[in-house]
Amino acid sequence: MTETTVQHYVCISCPIGCPLRLVHEGDQILEIEGQECNRGAKYARQEFTDPRRTFSTTVPITGALYGRLPVKLSAPLPRPAIPAAMEAIRQLSAEAPVRLGQVLLRDVAGVAGVDVVSCRTMDRVTM
Amino acid sequence: MFGRMNRRYDVVVVGGGPAGLAAALGALDSGVSRVLVVEREPEAGGILRQCIHAGFGLHHFREELTGPEYAERFVLQAMDRDVDVVPHAYVTGLAVDSSGHRLVRVLSERGGLSTVECRAVVLAMGCRERTRGAVRIPGTRPAGIFTAGLAQKLVNLDGYLPGRRAVILGSGDIGLIMARRLMLEGVSVAGVYELMPYSNGLTRNVVQCLDDFGIPLHLSTTVTRIHGRDRVEAVTVAPVDETGRPDPEKSWDVPCDTLLLSIGLIPENELSESLGLALDVVTGGPKVDSTLATSLPGVFACGNVLHVHDLVDFVTEEALRAGRFAGEHARQLRRPRDTIQLVPGANVRYCLPHTLSTDRSHTIYMRAKTRLAPCVLRVGNLLEKRLRFVVPAEMIHLTIQPELLERFYEDRLQIDLVPVDGKGAP
């Protein structure tokens, strides 16, 4: 028999930031309270079952106006995969020209369908 | 065309960030064809180029973009529609000749100091960050004190880290986003300190930039002293009372080599001041009528130079409008004169534009002084709108339809934000 446990979240769906309380027994959600609208419940459920995050960073680029190329994930990753993704991106580098949306790494951290893509066009410049 | 600058234009836009680019496109929409954008950086796009995080475009494009992506959409449109963008260029002054043309003085490496003639000018210089001096933090003056935006530029464009262990003063969105950015790059963030009893950033950023990384947020706390001779070695922080006064008895030292300041933005109005434009002491930007025209005929303003926005989408909306009106002015079309003064009332820090006309719908932007939830937004006796909440950090926008204004014969229209019980705030 598992015990009933409580998780606390702050809803990020709007600036009100409702303090949410999610009661669960093992994997089973028993109750969600504290939300002023139903986006809160949806948020708490997602955070409890499969929290996902996305982030942007940069990779070094040569032959461009600046030394760094901004990149992002094409979709959110499961939260635990973030450090591995960051480490994988740390190994990347690019050479100008790069187009907006160009894929630099597929299936980052082994998550199918989540790619590292360029956030801008960087032309080749002659110094 | 990128890099081209002719002698004559219909509209000259000062600044090639999101406001300037949208203003240029707005001007083209109004029917003019010769538009110049003067940009001081090596490329257009503005500060968005260093805002590599996502969260832009939800209103304007109905999708979530990073800053560089949002900027690139506008740069491409400007190029496609044959706007001239001159980089590495700076407007040093503005004059009017005897035939009423505006003469814009542009300093650039390629063109030297040249004069460009036009019929309308749009100011879109953006804003700058408040610095240590503005909040007068006592202590030494070592290396390692950065505004959050400068640190963001160093990290995201140049590829350098501001230090090894940072303290962040101010919990606005830039500060929160930089906290996460530094953690991802292996810089430790000792804490975020906020003078106010609440964060000035979005809840989403507090959760995903601080909580996710275990970075403590200390509310009602501020930095009271900077230590270190050559490089920052520590800061003293102390809790503050309701009036914002620190309590030195309860202070403590936080070792760090870097202090990031995220303590607010100020419209960049050096040029506006030198032109003698009437400025609003609350927004720090020019006073504008409902066509976003300033007190100097033919000079318009939009974006963060007018008032500091929190969402670029609203900058775009405002700048498209300013560009359209500037284009109309260049074509010598005239709008009816504004007849109504818009006045900030209870719990309204400011509202823009400063005046309205009765002939068309108007978009009004305003900011609350304090948090109210729920509340009623009251526009004179014309309109009441119930809002779930208002907070100072989030700009309120409202559209007023001409049907309401047609029946309004007074010269003052006051906007109030009142609690739901109907009584005005003190």
Place this chain on the structure above:
Amino acid sequence: MRPATDTGRDGVDMYDVAILGGGVVGCAIARELSRYHLRCVLLERFAEVGFGTTKTNSGIIHAGQQTMPGTLKGLLEVRGNAMFDRLQRELGFGFRRCGELVVASNDEELASLAKMKADGEAKGVPGLEMWDAARLRREEPNLSHHLTGALFAPSAGVINPYEFAFALAECALRNGVEVRLEHEVAAIAPRPGGGFVITSTGPGVPAGAPPVEARFVVNAAGVHADQVAALVGADDFSIRPRRGEEYMLDRRLEGIVTRLIFPVPTPASKGILIIPTYDGTIMVGPTAHDQDDRFDVPTTVEGSEEVFAAVRRLCPSLDPRATIAEFAGLRAVSSSGDFIIGPSRVPGFFNVAGIQSPGLTASPAIAVHVTELLGRAGLPLVARDDFEPSVAPPARFAQRTHEERQALVAAQPLFGRLVCRCELVTEAEVHEAVDHGARTLDGVKFRTRAGMGRCQGGFCTSRVMRILADRLGVPFHEVTKRGAGSWMVLPMEPAGEGPEARKEGAPCSDA
């Protein structure tokens, strides 16, 4: 004709004079000595000259009526003041004789102004005038209406003290003085056969470099002068640092006062002033608080409250919220209260110590005086006929007319590339600053004003760092704010190295 110089131990040429300290006093002495056929060296502990007390000076050329008659400082102050017009023409630093007003708020103070006027006239201070309240209000309408009168001294002025020091050092360098930076004097020993052997430490001292040998030593080490004198036992005085805080206000306030505004002085200090700087900003301060630490120069909450309370009594519309920068500096106050200038009990070792206010005003006169004293002590003063008194002044693009700017850009396209938007500083001027000796961000800032304006470097810092890196031939992250230890950024680790790898060999270690 050049007199033969001694050759030191190991065949190292011996200097005639070693000047210890590259503040405005040391630099003025260096330039003065460079008029003669001499071999001189200047040793400075910081990365550039003028980076100590000079950089934080209030920047006032005093008329001289405020200083006690009969003192050395009083004599050299009036003499020094008269030298600045010519110096400005030769060296091009920012200087303007704006005049000063010592203001009174009651009859007692008015009486002391009358005495000050008589004292000043006896010392030869030109043009002193008593102003009544009506005249004061007409000339300076923003001053408090409680003020009852003022003593006007037209010969007072404002100066950029760092520009003065930079130009003096550059001129000395051009005329053959060696300037060694990041050289901190660690030991001074008498040299067998006469003279001194000076050992330095610091990042600027090459490994295995021989010590400096010199016949005469001039100790111009500012707040460290007593410690330096103690190295040879010439310390029959002591120095107590007196910290002063200054607050720089936004350019928006330009014109709120047009002259220096002083309260009636007390024996301890000239009080807290309103300074319309050469560059058009308003500066208020300084405080005066004695301390023991010779490096720690913090600003404080109490200091800011003291300054604004004082200046708002003189000019009520000065608003602390207009502050764009604050800083503090240390005055070198000697145990005698007066300047200590001249030979010490150790033959050949000269002290130039305790040069607090009006030290900046007196500095060129001090240099002449010290040179005369050295001559009397046996230093052969043979004037060079190729002495070049001038250095090229900075371009100061922001202060030029439209037509002058056009000419500058036409001649050098880098004048068309803006680096600092607040102060309108161009890339050409940053290059010029490097040509004239800037090696650090502060060195560029104090030569060009890039980073001194209301955004305080938010816009220009990385641009200036880029130019400095290129010009000095160092990586971007090795550019410093003001020398060793004041690193600005760290490089991101190259691909394949984790954050841990970066921690090794980084410019600063966690203490």
